[in-house]
Amino acid sequence: MRKSHLLLLIALLLIATVAITACGSSGPQTIKIGINAPLTGDIPKVGEGTKFAAEMWLDDINKAGGLEVGGKKYQVELVIEDNESKADSATKANTKLITQDEVLAIVGPQSSKQAVPAGEVANNYKTPMVSPWSTNPNTTLNRPWVFRAAFLDPFQGVVDAKFISDEFGFTKAAVLYDVASDYPKGLADVFKKSWEDLHGAGSVVAFESFTTKDTDFSAQLTKIINSGAEVLFTPQYYNEVALIVQQAHELGWTGPIIGSDSWGSAETVKLCGSDCYGSFFSTHYAAAGATGATKEFIDRYNAKYGYVPDDVGALTWDSLNLLKQAIQDCGSITGDLGKDRQCVRDALANIKNFPGITGDMTFDEQGDPTKCAVIVKISDAGEFEFYKSACP
């Protein structure tokens, strides 16, 4: 009785399976691309931007009837994995994408905390990976299989120092930064070095720091004002930017205040108000005043999801298009994953002057792009306006 029940159950299940597999038998060959994004956790907005950009990209491919490689059209499938904004989860997700889902290449993870360990996995398994947003040098360092679409912190420091010198002709600069946070600290150090290379030792007259979540900067700002600095560089996030700029003006600072791509959030102007008008910062792309393909991307994204995409969305878009370009350059998809991955990696490394919406890109031997930064001016209407393009 019992056994017959069990047998019956198995038989039923077998029939059901065969029936289902018969219906869903695979059609043409597909290209699988993995997306490793922080859909939950600390920075879900970043994950959302990634996902939206990726879905838009897939729509385009599908509308064209697939991705054309060497005269043959392939369906593209995106495998989106959530890394919960955790390092261990990102390695798990990458391992799963590579060994279980057998993707051709991976886009993501976004922040360096996940991209550094995940890059190790991708490199070990010889799978091309493009991290759109990570700025930690370790992500791509000595890893031939890992690339990134964003420029590095050092680069931005150099560009900003050069822009200020060329634009205003100043020789004395002050820096105010968060010593406990990875990104501002790295950028502040690089800025100081390149400024002193331009204007001699001691030309950074004030190099002041604070720690994350400080809200009162009057001590540091008073020092900066008394030091005789002509320009203030502060590579901080939007919430601190508002406080720093407002307090500086209250204390009588009149010179320009320059920032980095961390200013590029819609919140900056909301919190800072008219105090921030007239300030400059360097970033990946500018939404207002964009032209050509960049404008087209922004408009489509805005129409579809209801808000202007930030740099994560734009960089993800570029990363996916870089991959697309690489796959097409490859010429053919053999179906042998090891071979195809090698081919895509080589094609990625050989891409020259790729016209991305965040600038033209060429990868150097470390897999970091050489591209131009955009200098944005916050206009008197509180909009981020394209001011000029700054190349190293």
Add this chain to the structure above:
Amino acid sequence: MAVKTDSFTAPTKRRLATFWQPYTRVAMLSWLTGALVAAILEQLVGRPLAFMLGLGKVPVLFGLVIILKAPLLIPGVIVYVLLIYILPIGLIARLTTKLGNKLAAELLRYPMLVSTVVHLVLLYATLQIWGNINDYRNLVLRLTLISVLITLSLNVINGYMGEFSCSHPGFLALGAYGASAVTVSLFVNDNLFGPAVFTGNWGWIIFPFSLILGGIIAAIGSLVVAIPSFRTRGDYLAIISLAFTFIIKSFIENLEFVGGPRGLSSQPDWANLPTVFIWVVVGVWVINNFVRSTMGKALNAVRDDEIAADAMTVNTRRTKMVAFMFSAFWAGVGGGLFAHVLRYVNPSTFGIQKLAEVLAMVYFGGLNSVYGSIVGAVGFNLLSEALRPLEIFKWIIIPVLLILIMIFRPTGLVAFKEFDVHQIIAPKE
């Protein structure tokens, strides 16, 4: 597991009980043999079978990962799990009941160590073969084993001693950084520590020492929490220990020589499955002996009533200090293993999110219980892998599950159960 039985479920329950009855006499030896055979079977015929069932490839983690993405595959996954795991294990358990019991009894004539080692070798062989199928499975297995160690070490304080300590991420960080600093500085050409001091295969001897060093650093750090715990209990200790976690995090953020907020990477790849398995087994064995010793009973006494325990000659200060240092030591070892599996650590990994994770595993599995920690860590890890495709809903389902467990089993799934090795490996009839 159901608490009440009504007229409808009673016959089903009775039938289940009669079905299960012969299996209660199966010795652990037979179960493990069954599992090993299932793992070998999967190695041999898993791929063709999965292909035949339309699954494409061998389902990792019992198909939990794919069924949410492709619900159409559920019948195939069930058939696969039945054919590869449940039927062979059940069959072998039934067929070898007599033999297994006899062998188990025979083994127990020798010192218990012999029998234990035989069981562990079987368990290891099963895990190794099972993990060989796919690297993702291997990684999940290693991280799950490490979770078991970390959960168990937290259970010493939160379960056995009954304090609510939030300092575990801090201990993990100390252990992870302590062990990594040794291995990276000695064995890797790194831009933080300069060129490698040693070359060649010294890893197998240095790695255990670096893990132990990480554990010792964590144990010394734990005194910062242990000493205030003489005077504070409950919420206040929770706040102090939480502060400790933040102190460690910002301390490491400001330590330039281990990379500061950028983190420390390129640890050598030494935490493979056998290494992790051995460390976790040793950890579980030591912790289990600890909590069953006089010291362990003293912990329980402190939990139940500190003043009464003091009156009954328990040195409560010493007990607390030893418990904290012991727990922190194993957390540090777990952290060191974790760092060498990921081969990258940074301070922000060891924040509130990590704390929530380890606390959830402890309270999900069960307080005051080694079984509970194993069930909690394995269950939580599998669940978290299985529900990953649900994205944000995962973080609704898991907390709801936790709430349900807190309502129906306030101390966790398998709480207050002794982990008696002799009972596990003994013949069942």
